Amino acid sequence: MRFNDALSGFVLLALAVFVWATAAGFPKLTGAPYGAAFFPQVLAVLLGLAALVLIFRGIQAWRNGEAVIQAGAWVRNPARWLGLGLIIGALLLYSGISASLGFHVTVFLIAAVLMIYLGVRVWLALLVAVIAAITLWLFFARVLLVPLPGGVLTSILW
Amino acid sequence: MDVLGNAFDLILDPYVLAVVALASVFGLFVGAMPGLSATMATALLVPVTFFMPPVPAIAAIVSCTAMAIFAGDIPGALLRIPGTPASAAYADESYRMTKNGQANVALGAGLVFSILGGLVGVAVLILGAPVLAEFALNFSSFEYFWLALLGLTCSVFITPQSQVKGMVALLLGLLLSCIGIGTTSGHPRFTFDNLELMGGVPLIPALIGMFALPEVIRYVLSEDRHLPLTQRRFGKILAPQLDLLRRYWRGLVRGSLMGTVIGAMPGAGADIAAWVSYALSKKFSKTPEKFGHGHPEGIVESGASNNAALGGAWIPALVFGIPGDSITAIAIGVMFMKGLTPGPMIFMNNPEMLYGVFFAFILANLLLLPFGWAAIKSAGYLLAVPRPILMPLILLFCIVGAFASNNTVFGIMTMLALGLIAYLMEENNFPVAPIILGLVLGPMLEENFLNSMQKTQGDLIGFINRPIAGTLGVLTILLWLSPLLMRLWRNVRVQPRTS
Secondary structure (H helix, E strand, C coil): CEECHHHHHHHHHHHHHHHHHHHHCCCCCCCCCCCCCHHHHHHHHHHHHHHHHHHHHHHHHHHCCCCCEECCHHHHCHHHHHHHHHHHHHHHHHHHHHHHHCHHHHHHHHHHHHHHHCCCCHHHHHHHHHHHHHHHHHHHHHHCCCCCCCHHHHHHHC | CHHHHHHHHHHHCHHHHHHHHHHHHHHHHHHHCCCCCHHHHHHHHHHHHCCCCHHHHHHHHHHHHHHHHHHCHHHHHHHCCCCCHHHHHHHHHHHHHHHCCCHHHHHHHHHHHHHHHHHHHHHHHHHHHHHHHHHHCCCCHHHHHHHHHHHHHHHHHCCCCCHHHHHHHHHHHHHHHHCEECCCCCCEECCCCCCHHHHCCCHHHHHHHHHCHHHHHHHHHCCCCCCCCCCCCCCCCCHHHHHHHHHHHHHHHHHHHHHHHHHHCCCCCHHHHHHHHHHHHHHHCCCHHHCCCCCCHHHHHHHHHHHHHHHHHHHHHHHHCCCCCHHHHHHHHHHHHCCCCCCCCHHHHCHHHHHHHHHHHHHHHHHHHHHHHHHHHCHHHHHCCCHHHHHHHHHHHHHHHHHHCCCCCHHHHHHHHHHHHHHHHHHCCCCCHHHHHHHHHHHHHHHHHHHHHHHHCCCHHHHCCCHHHHHHHHHHHHHHHHHHHHHHHHHHHHHHHHC
16 A cells, blocks of 8 residues: 655654654753753654655655555455454454463464465365464474463363 | 684584574575565574574574575576565576576576675675774774764665655664663653563564564465466586586676675665676676576676675674674674674674684585575475465464563564554555664664763764764765765766756
């Protein structure tokens, strides 16, 4: 999805103003010529300048007939939106419920659903998802000792 | 000699060798997958290296990237889709060679000259780095400030699309590096009272978010997911290379040296080295008209160049702590996590570790011959791995990797946020690599500035009245002014003709 540079520029300009204003509230260090606010504020000024250049260029391009937003072909395809939603959903799902549901079940669900969405045959997707969940568990939890949540399977696994 | 012996023992440890072999296979696989870059391979490898001692961790990164850069040639030749951006310069040429029935020659050239170029890069690294380090011992915070700034400036100037967008990416990276409790001021910045942001943006989730997640998103949103494979069986891979070596040894030398130099320039890495060397090869060729019609000369030179760049990139990384490309930026992050501070002192305090890295480089390049040969032979199977299965598995790897560095879901949220931002930025022609340079170099830039100002009590003169600092400063400022000067120069030259 392509936005006109002016649009990106306005977002970046807002960010620059926000950074400057937030940094202005940082305390000054006694005796030190430059404090915690100095570096972020210099960056904010530079970012603001770059944003102005983008805005200027974007407006020129827009005058020359460039669309404000050029959407890729996928935007009109609800199936692609579903795919994007599945990826974001997978990460939110893992963050939200892996602690209670456990690593294996969560990872199995994510892998199986995504593969089926991408057109893998159901039995194959389920099989690969099971193998992936077990392999990742063995490698990260047993070899590298990452404390992955056991969840509902805790009592069986330990 | 004791140091060399110790370093040799370090690298020949069975554990290290096993790590190198596994990292090599991983690198070959990821590099050979279209759309999955060497940087992505490194980013996905980092969470695993997190659990290793320093030498195997760095050796894993070194061998993985050397393999990945070569493996990028495979889909370039067979599908006309470069596996990594570093192969893009000559993907078209090698695909034409495949069409002419010379896939074995094209891929063999990629392999053999990658190894030779890689070895030249390592040789320059081994010979050059200690000399530079001795020189760098005289540096103080003033010089390091300019060096960091020079490195960051280069990364913006080599942005192929738009320098303004490169600068925006760099500034975003630097701003990200401000988040958390600053080491010099001790005041929490931009943490929004979030306890986990106090420690700053976690590096590993940020890396995975910026270099791996966008590829998964791009794949899911792509309309054309079918990759037609043209060839599965190959003739002799290595035999034709002797003839190429005899004919194009000049290109090999030029490509290797050029690649090392470009790699050593902060911000410019293997992909730029390959483009420059391909262009040079054509310029100096006796038969430039053959280029673009399946001619191996350019592949020899740029294939050597992109692998040489890997070694070159480690020179500023080890000597000054300034990464030469996004891969060494990641490696510097890993070294910091291991409690190693790259810089001239590492040559005195940890020489074993340093020589261990050098040996790892040589080992990786030597292993490339059998591993790369096997990868070419099995390319048909490698490229047949169904991506609808692969991509969800990569997503799982991203999740576990982002989680494993801090054992909190905060890492996953960081990855998601930065992944979506990186995807949108790349869609809009903003480069992503400067962000990671900014994130890694930001603290160095700020701390060296503030420390310098403490020394001179706020007097900026210290940045220019020391000979080395002054030179670096003039160099940096000239670089900033260069677009303006170029424009003036062009105007002066054009005006007499038009008037």
